[in-house]
Amino acid sequence: MLTGKKIVLAVTGSIAAYKSCELLRLLIKRGAEVRVIMTEAAQRFVTPLTFEALGAQTVYTGDWDQHQSAIPHIDATKDASLLLVAPATANILAKAAQGMADDILSAAILAARCPVAYAPAMNTYMWHNQATQRNVTQLTQDGALFLGPASGEQACGDIGSGRMLEPEEILEALKGAFSPRLLDRCRVLITAGPTYEPIDPVRGITNRSSGKQGYAIAKAAALAGAEVTLVSGPTNLKTPAGVRRIDVTTAQEMYDTVMREVSQHEIFISVAAVADWRVANSSEHKLKKEFSGAPEIIFEENPDILASVAALENAPYCVGFAAETDNLIDNARAKLYRKHVPLIVANLVSDAMNQDTNTVVFVERDAATPLTKATKEHVAQELIAKIAQEVN
Numbered sequence: 156m157l158t159g160k161k162i163v164l165a166v167t168g169s170i171a172a173y174k175s176c177e178l179l180r181l182l183i184k185r186g187a188e189v190r191v192i193m194t195e196a197a198q199r200f201v202t203p204l205t206f207e208a209l210g211a212q213t214v215y216t217g218d219w220d221q222h223q224s225a226i227p228h229i230d231a232t233k234d235a236s237l238l239l240v241a242p243a244t245a246n247i248l249a250k251a252a253q254g255m256a257d258d259i260l261s262a263a264i265l266a267a268r269c270p271v272a273y274a275p276a277m278n279t280y281m282w283h284n285q286a287t288q289r290n291v292t293q294l295t296q297d298g299a300l301f302l303g304p305a306s307g308e309q310a311c312g313d314i315g316s317g318r319m320l321e322p323e324e325i326l327e328a329l330k331g332a333f334s335p336r337l338l339d340r341c342r343v344l345i346t347a348g349p350t351y352e353p354i355d356p357v358r359g360i361t362n363r364s365s366g367k368q369g370y371a372i373a374k375a376a377a378l379a380g381a382e383v384t385l386v387s388g389p390t391n392l393k394t395p396a397g398v399r400r401i402d403v404t405t406a407q408e409m410y411d412t413v414m415r416e417v418s419q420h421e422i423f424i425s426v427a428a429v430a431d432w433r434v435a436n437s438s439e440h441k442l443k444k445e446f447s448g449a450p451e452i453i454f455e456e457n458p459d460i461l462a463s464v465a466a467l468e469n470a471p472y473c474v475g476f477a478a479e480t481d482n483l484i485d486n487a488r489a490k491l492y493r494k495h496v497p498l499i500v501a502n503l504v505s506d507a508m509n510q511d512t513n514t515v516v517f518v519e520r521d522a523a524t525p526l527t528k529a530t531k532e533h534v535a536q537e538l539i540a541k542i543a544q545e546v547n
């Protein structure tokens with residue numbers, strides 16, 4: 156992915172600057188040629204020598220005398236593939252959003268003709284402050300890419316979002332900077348994982364689904380430039396970078412969440428293995444076998460989320476999934492008609508369950524296009540390309 160790419164790594168004054176040393180090492184290891192720009196504040200945390208020793212081609216600082224060129228802020232990004240500001244403080248986001256150029260980095264950002272990506276790092280209250288969020292919105296509208304921030308415990312002890320992504324996560328998220336932006340700024344709503352329907356506080360019924368395919372689609376959509384909302388049933392998976400995730404448990408919660416969110420989205424991809432039935436007589440107390448014996452479970456039907464979304468007046472472009480044990484194409488096409496959607500991604504249960512690969516067929520009204528067996532990530536990229544073709 157990074158072979159031959161010229162990346163300018165810009166470091167600003169945050170404690171996360173120490174992680175930029177590892178980031179530089181990983182970028183070089185993956186084949187990139189890296190130049191570094193450091194603000195004055197960054198040099199209080201790490202030194203230019205550290206980056207030189209780790210293999211940076213040049214380290215630009217605010218010290219104009221030190222540079223051979225009189226215009227380092229222009230030279231730094233001249234033939235660059237990407238300017239990556241990591242860590243990016245609230246201060247540099249504010250300066251960049253305003254188009255200020257009062258130090259080497261803000262001037263370099265203004266002069267950059269390559270894409271600019273920011274990996275924010277700051278206290279969670281600073282991140283959530285309206286001024287910072289306004290700057291992020293402005294920079295995003297101007298075409299900048301945001302990698303993170305992550306959530307968790309911060310250097311100051313506060314807990315919340317604002318932590319810089321780990322170097323490995325930044326590399327992963329960087330794929331977006333080099334991927335074709337097939338769904339640029341398109342808003343995509345995705346359901347993934349199973350739902351869980353309680354029988355009592357310790358027992359329940361669920362569908363077998365790891366969520367891997369849905370999460371891979373969320374990731375591929377985000378890498379294609381989409382704003383992704385992922386409504387997820389219980390899984391053990393990490394949220395893909397840049398994806399907004401809403402956790403739900405039951406089918407009814409998933410339905411309520413999707414119906415609340417859907418009007419904000421242009422595309423709906425229904426990957427979740429939704430339980431068709433919930434337990435009507437679920438118990439608030441644990442059922443005890445010595446008192447009640449085998450329980451009699453009464454099922455009632457859950458709402459069909461995909462069909463409900465497709466029936467909306469201003470329905471988004473809808474994609475469904477069909478996991479079948481037999482008659483794959485016929486069953487998938489029957490679902491396509493029953494739920495009134497233009498595309499169903501069909502697969503045999505045996506081809507996907509408990510696996511990192513999948514073998515799918517894109518089923519439409521008048522076509523069935525089989526894809527060769529591939530990783531779920533690859534299937535996700537193919538699906539995003541197909542959707543982009545359909546909606547554009």
Ligand code: CTP
Nearest residue numbers: 425426427429457458459460461475476477478
């Ligand atoms: N789906 C949904 N809400 C439900 C059931 C299914 O949104 N209550 C969606 C799934 O996310 C998938 C598609 O509908 O995109 C097909 O799901 P599937 O379970 O295969 O279809 P069903 O309609 O439940 O049919 P059956 O279980 O009889 O095969």
